[in-house]
Amino acid sequence: MPKVLILAGDGVEAQEIFYPFWRLKEAEIEVVVAAPSKKALFTVIHDFEPGWETYTEKPGYRFGWVEMSFKDVKPEEFDGLIIPGGRAPEYVRTYPEIEPIIKHFFENNKPVAAICHGPLVITAFGLAKGRRMTCYMAVAPDLKQAGAEYIDREVVVDGNLVTSRAWPDLPAFMREFLRLLLEKRG
Amino acid sequence: MPKVLILAGDGVEAQEIFYPFWRLKEAEIEVVVAAPSKKALFTVIHDFEPGWETYTEKPGYRFGWVEMSFKDVKPEEFDGLIIPGGRAPEYVRTYPEIEPIIKHFFENNKPVAAICHGPLVITAFGLAKGRRMTCYMAVAPDLKQAGAEYIDREVVVDGNLVTSRAWPDLPAFMREFLRLLLEKRG
Numbered sequence: 001m002p003k004v005l006i007l008a009g010d011g012v013e014a015q016e017i018f019y020p021f022w023r024l025k026e027a028e029i030e031v032v033v034a035a036p037s038k039k040a041l042f043t044v045i046h047d048f049e050p051g052w053e054t055y056t057e058k059p060g061y062r063f064g065w066v067e068m069s070f071k072d073v074k075p076e077e078f079d080g081l082i083i084p085g086g087r088a089p090e091y092v093r094t095y096p097e098i099e100p101i102i103k104h105f106f107e108n109n110k111p112v113a114a115i116c117h118g119p120l121v122i123t124a125f126g127l128a129k130g131r132r133m134t135c136y137m138a139v140a141p142d143l144k145q146a147g148a149e150y151i152d153r154e155v156v157v158d159g160n161l162v163t164s165r166a167w168p169d170l171p172a173f174m175r176e177f178l179r180l181l182l183e184k185r186g
Numbered sequence: 187m188p189k190v191l192i193l194a195g196d197g198v199e200a201q202e203i204f205y206p207f208w209r210l211k212e213a214e215i216e217v218v219v220a221a222p223s224k225k226a227l228f229t230v231i232h233d234f235e236p237g238w239e240t241y242t243e244k245p246g247y248r249f250g251w252v253e254m255s256f257k258d259v260k261p262e263e264f265d266g267l268i269i270p271g272g273r274a275p276e277y278v279r280t281y282p283e284i285e286p287i288i289k290h291f292f293e294n295n296k297p298v299a300a301i302c303h304g305p306l307v308i309t310a311f312g313l314a315k316g317r318r319m320t321c322y323m324a325v326a327p328d329l330k331q332a333g334a335e336y337i338d339r340e341v342v343v344d345g346n347l348v349t350s351r352a353w354p355d356l357p358a359f360m361r362e363f364l365r366l367l368l369e370k371r372g
Binding site: 014015018019022023025026040045047048049058059060061062064170171172174175 | 201211212246247248250357360
C-alpha cells in the first residue's frame with residue numbers, strides 16, 4: 001500500500017486536515033502527519049453563513065496525531081503528499097526543511113494535493129510556474145503572480161498536482177488524489 | 187446508486203456530520219440531510235486534550251446543506267441511514283415523525299449507522315434489545331438499560347446495524363457502512 005505525508009502546523013483548517021486523515025485511514029493507506037514539532041496542533045474552523053456572504057475564523061479541534069517534526073521527514077519514503085489549508089501554509093513554508101521535501105515530490109512526479117491556502121507552499125518555491133491550479137479565492141492573486149494558470153473549479157488536476165478551493169470541495173479533492181495515488185501504484 | 191439519509195439537528199457533532207456527508211459525495215452516492223426544519227444547523231465540536239483526559243464542547247461550523255425537514259422524509263426512498271452524534275440525537279428522537287422513519291430501516295433490514303450519541307435514537311424506540319452495539323462511553327449505561335449488548339470497540343456490526351464510539355472511529359465507521367450499503371445493492 002502507498003504511504004502519504006501530510007504537512008501541517010498550528011492554524012490548519014480542521015476539516016482540511018481531518019477529512020484527508022480519516023479518509024486515508026478508511027482506505028487503510030498509511031498516513032503520517034508532520035508539523036514543526038510533534039506537539040498537538042491547534043486547528044481553526046472557517047465558518048460560513050448560509051449563503052456564504054460572510055465568514056468567521058475561530059478555534060477548532062486539537063489535532064493530536066502529529067507523528068514527526070518536519071526535520072525528521074524523509075520524503076523518499078512517501079508516495080504522495082497532502083497540504084491542507086487554513087492559516088498553517090504561510091508559516092509551514094518558512095521552515096527551511098520544507099523546500100527539499102516539496103521539491104522531492106515534484107521532481108519524482110509523485111501525487112501532490114493542496115487545498116485552500118495549501119497551494120501557497122508550492123508557489124513559494126517557484127513550482128507553480130505554468131501549472132493549471134486552483135486555491136482559495138482570496139489567494140488567487142498570489143497564484144497568478146507566481147505564474148500559475150488559475151482556474152475557479154472545485155478540483156483541478158494537472159499531471160501530478162491536485163488542487164481545490166476550500167473544504168466544501170473535499171469530496172472531489174480526495175477522489176482525484178486517491179485516483180492518482182492508486183493509479184501510480186497500479 | 188444507493189441513496190442515503192442523514193438525520194441531524196442543532197448540536198450535531200461537526201465531524202460526525204461532515205465526514206459521512208463528504209464521504210458519500212466523494213463516492214458519488216446521493217445523500218440527503220434532514221433536520222427539524224430546513225434552516226442551517228449549528229454544529230458543535232468536541233475537542234480533546236492530547237491524552238484525552240479532558241474535553242470541551244464549543245460551537246463549530248454552520249452546516250448549510252439541510253435539504254428537507256423530518257416531516258417530508260419518505261424513508262422508502264432511501265437505502266441507508268446515518269445518525270451522527272453530538273447533542274442532536276437526544277432532541278432528534280423527540281420529534282414524533284422520527285419513530286416511523288427509524289422503524290422503516292429496521293423492518294426492511296436496510297443499513298443503519300449510528301455514532302457517538304446517535305445510538306440513542308435507536309434505543310428510544312426499543313430497537314436496541316439484544317443487539318450488539320457500541321456508542322459514546324458516557325451513554326453506554328443507556329444502551330445497556332435499553333437491552334443492548336454494549337461492546338467497547340471502534341466499530342460494531344450486527345446485521346444491518348453499524349455503530350461506533352466517537353469521531354476518531356470515523357474511518358472504521360464509514361468503511362463498514364459503505365460495505366453494507368454497496369453489498370446490499372451488489
